[in-house]
Amino acid sequence: MRKVLFVVAFGLATAGCNTIQNKYVxxxxxxxxxxxxxGAMQENGKFSITDEKATCRGVFEWKNPTAVFPVQCTDRKSGTVTMTRPTANASQIAGExxxxxxxxxxxRFVFGKNI
Known part of the structure; x- marks a missing residue:
């Protein structure tokens, strides 16, 4: 049986760095x-999601509308994240x-400021 995870992200901006807070059920x-x-140019990305069982983390470069990168979790699970933002406004930090x-x-998850 597959579990589906929905993440809703709210964006906060800091000088030279962007942070999106992820929340899911x-x-x-x-x-x-x-x-x-x-970073400000969407480089050197760090991703994490934590629930009561584990934390999963990965790093990425967001040079294209879709970023694909590996994650490792504290419960020994591993996998691949695929995050896609709209191509119509590639500077917008939102997507799924x-x-x-x-x-x-x-x-599955969604992220962004206007969700």
């Missing part, structure tokens, strides 16, 4: 939070994504 009602941070874990489970 999965299909079982589990709640968690995390952050996605990256998935985490595809190597055990076959998947989590």
């Amino acid at each position: 999965d299909s079982t009602g589990m709640r968690g939070s995390g952050t996605t941070t990256f 994504g998935t985490i595809q874990f190597t055990d076959g489970t998947e989590r």
Whole structure:
């Protein structure tokens, strides 16, 4: 059985750095939070999501509308994140994504300032 994770991200800006606060509730009602941070030019990104069972983290470069990068979790799970922002306004920090874990489970999420 696959669990689906929905993440809603709210954006905060700091000098030279962007941080999006992630919050989610999965299909079982589990709640968690995390952050996605990256430089002013959307480089050197760091991604994390934490719930009561584990924290998953990864790093990325956001040179295209879609960023694909590996994540490692504290419960020994690993997977691949795919985050996509709209191509119509590539500077907009909003979109959707998935985490595809190597055990076959998947989590879907959305992120951005205007969700």
